[in-house]
Each structure stands twice: as structure tokens, then as C-alpha cells.
Amino acid sequence: MLEVGMKAPEFTLPDQDGNPVSLSDFAGKKVVLYFYPRDNTPGCTRQACAFAAAHEEFRRRDVAVIGISRDSAASHRKFADKHALPFTLLSDPELTAIQAYGVWQEKKLYGKVSMGVVRSTYLIDGKGVIEKVMPKVKPDTNAADLLAYLDGEK
Numbered sequence: 001m002l003e004v005g006m007k008a009p010e011f012t013l014p015d016q017d018g019n020p021v022s023l024s025d026f027a028g029k030k031v032v033l034y035f036y037p038r039d040n041t042p043g044c045t046r047q048a049c050a051f052a053a054a055h056e057e058f059r060r061r062d063v064a065v066i067g068i069s070r071d072s073a074a075s076h077r078k079f080a081d082k083h084a085l086p087f088t089l090l091s092d093p094e095l096t097a098i099q100a101y102g103v104w105q106e107k108k109l110y111g112k113v114s115m116g117v118v119r120s121t122y123l124i125d126g127k128g129v130i131e132k133v134m135p136k137v138k139p140d141t142n143a144a145d146l147l148a149y150l151d152g153e154k
Contacts, residue, residue, distance in 0.1 A: 004132065005129060011097040011100065017073065023124070024128070031066060035097075036119055037117045051067070052087070054143040119136060119139065
């Protein structure tokens with residue numbers, strides 16, 4: 001995983017509408033980059049819905065929220081429509097950003113080892129520097145924990 005104070009790796013990935021989005025598009029603005037395993041799974045849905053519920057709070061603080069997974073842009077579109085997600089979802093099937101941010105890791109489930117996206121979140125400042133690293137986040141509290149941090153509570 002990357003560390004606080006490091007320059008955030010630049011990327012350009014398609015959003016849920018197939019439009020290219022780059023990290024540099026958000027220069028001068030804080031960005032929450034949250035990496036999640038898969039659209040429409042229970043934990044990922046709860047996490048996305050928590051960010052959706054808190055979206056106005058992030059907007060009020062001038063913070064952009066971006067979710068990234070390996071799912072296709074079409075899958076993201078369906079996921080965003082189904083759950084009324086008001087933020088950007090980026091498709092990374094080639095693992096470009098996922099590997100650059102160190103979230104493609106070995107996972108164990110029921111004794112079986114496989115590679116996958118470890119649910120992790122980065123807060124990037126307006127200059128493109130990593131301000132906060134949150135590895136192995138809990139889907140239900142990730143958005144609230146970030147808001148508390150932004151308000152100086154954590």
C-alpha cells in the first residue's frame with residue numbers, strides 16, 4: 001500500500017458512462033478514492049450506499065468521491081442506477097490503478113487463497129498527495145470515518 005505524503009499515482013479510467021476520468025481532473029480538490037471488490041455484492045453495496053447517503057456532506061466539504069473496481073463500465077452503470085449512486089465509479093479491469101495503489105493483494109476465504117481487491121480507501125489532497133490511507137476498511141463505517149477525519153475528529 002502507498003503511504004501518507006506520497007504522490008498519488010495518476011490514472012485515466014472509464015467511468016460508468018464510458019467517459020475517461022483522470023485523477024488530475026480533480027486538481028485543487030480533495031478526492032476520496034475507494035477501492036472495492038465487486039458491484040452488487042452485499043459489502044460493496046452497503047459501502048456504496050453509505051457514500052451515497054453522505055454525498056451531500058462530502059460535496060459541502062468540496063471533496064470528490066470515486067469508487068474503483070474491476071467491474072465493467074456497463075456493470076457500474078447498472079449498479080449506480082440501481083442504488084442511485086451520485087458519484088463516479090471507475091472501471092479498472094486491467095488493474096492499472098488497483099495495482100498502482102497496492103490494493104491487489106492475497107486474500108483468504110474459507111482457507112482458500114486467491115488474489116483480489118482489498119477494500120481500501122485513500123484521501124488525496126488538492127495537490128495530488130496522499131493525505132490519509134485506510135487499509136481494510138469496514139463497508140458500513142468507511143464514509144462516516146472519512147467525514148469524521150475531515151472534520152478533525154480522527
